[in-house]
Amino acid sequence: MDTTKQLLRIEDVAVKLNVSQKSVRRYIHAGKIKSNKIGGVHRVEESELQYFLNLSVYENGEIKELEFSHPKSTKTDIVNWIDISDIWDGTTPSELTSADLFCGAGGMAKGFEMAGFNQVCGLDWFKEAGMTYRENFSHPLIEGDITQKEIKEKFINTVKEKLNGKKLTVLSGGFPCQGFSMSGNRIVEDKRNSLYKDMLEIIEELQPEFIVAENVKGLRSMLKGKVEDKIKADIRKLGYVVNVTVLNSADYYVPQKRERVIFIANRIGKQNYHPAPLLESDSYITTKEAIEDLIRLEDNPKFNHVRTNHTDDMKERLAKVPEGKSLYDKYSDSWKKCPWNEASCTIKENHGGVNIHPIEPRVITVREMARLQSFPDSFIFKGTKSKQMVQIGNAVPPLLAKAIGLSIKQTLKKK
Incomplete structure (x- = not known):
């Protein structure tokens, strides 16, 4: 085709x-x-x-x-979709390079690696995530506060050293966005938003050909869309063309309905493309398909598969929770029971609680969380069990990142 x-x-x-x-x-x-x-x-x-x-x-x-109706939103994305189905399997290594800010345990890095990119460096401050990152990757990780000049310079210099004169194809990052507010008609930023501004500074210094920025879907409605508009404007000021839309991880073989805002930008005169979905909702990978075999597997700390010991009372309460519902009304986004015969609800670690297993009266294990986030079984998480769960809940699903990486590879092939 x-x-x-x-x-x-x-x-x-x-x-x-x-x-x-x-x-x-x-x-x-x-x-x-x-x-x-x-x-x-x-x-x-x-x-x-x-x-x-x-x-x-x-x-x-x-x-x-035709059944005419009023559009649901006045905000219209200019989205270009590209078919990646022909290259999804059998991806081969390439000369393309990538680096990752706010990398966490390495979900984005793993996905770009799956897409055939050469990851050159990551940066994050989370100690336990750094332990996991080093366990699973051979390229450097800069561990520290991105707002500190010496850390920022260390990351930039390490990337340049690893590139050895080559261009950086992609710089990615899932930046925090809490520090935006309004003063009259002007958007102002507080000190929490220095992380976002530091990312812009690193982009300006490294001049990657592409930028991939990931964030929660709620960013789109922050200050009635003005935050998103500011981010796009800031990226354009650096010489990039930018396109943004929401991608659902389940469309790319991730056994989880996880929607994320994905910004793709480039400065090399290309049209930005987002990956066309590979699955429709009636063929999503289900929770059952992803984790059913782990029910029969005994606890194994080395494999990150250790069941939580609940009291008999808690087990009884967990068993009564309907699929898709939460154990606690005030924590609607945590302690939620995954549906068994559908793609899982969004995987999170929140207030010490994670998703409830659909079959057994317990919360899911770290390995079950990792499976629902599309991490391969060879990817081992480090730190305490609770820290491992935080790492996975915060991660970009590797298969979503792979789809984005493949869309950029296809983009570069176009004349």
Whole structure:
């Protein structure tokens, strides 16, 4: 298939037609909109959508069947999707390079490694995450506070040394974003936001060809969208073209519904592409598929698979929690029971609580958390059990990062 053509997802077509996704599927199944199936997911070429619209006008009334409704949001992403299905399996190493700020245990680094990138350096302050990072990677980790000049310079110098004259293809980072507020019509930043500004300084110094920035979905609504607009404006000031949208990890074989805002920017005159989903919701990898075999596995600390010892009373309470619901009303985002026959709800460590196992009356183990985040079994976590859970809950799912890395590889192949 010609991957230079603009391919639209069902939800993209629905937005363009201002109809429900159900209507789009009905038109596809009726043969009114021609689609291609890529990895089990429907894709519609722009030309086919235009043909459908032209035909609807020509038939004088067909368009009236469309279920018009008001758009859900006034914010419209300019998103370019690229097919990565043909290169998902059998990824080969390349000369492309990447480095990672706020790297944590290394979810982003692992994903880019899976995509064939040469990771040159990571940076984070979290001691136990650093122990995990060094256990699983051979490239350098700079451990310390990014706001400290000597730490920042150490990271920059290490990256340059490892590159040895080569260009840095990608600099990635999931920066904190709590320090934005409004003063009149102006966005102001408090000292918590120095981390974000330090990332911009490192970008300006290293001049990576691409930037990948990851954040929670809630960033989009911060200060009614003004925070996102400021971030895009700041990146543009550094000479980059930037595009942003929300990606669902479950679309890329991660057995978890985890939505994240992904900024992709470049300064080399390319169009930015986000990876087209590889799965539709009815074919997501389920919790059962991901962790069922671990029920039969005995506790093994070296494999990060140690069950939590609950009291009999707690076991009884955990058993009664419905799938998708939380044990505590005030902690709706923690102590939530994963659905068994669907992709898991978002994996978190919050207030000392993690997700509840759907079958056994207990919280899930570290290895089960890692599986639901798409970490390979060879990836071993260090530190105390509670610190391991924090590392996994904060991580970027490696398979999501792999999809982003592959989309950049495809982008670079385009003329």
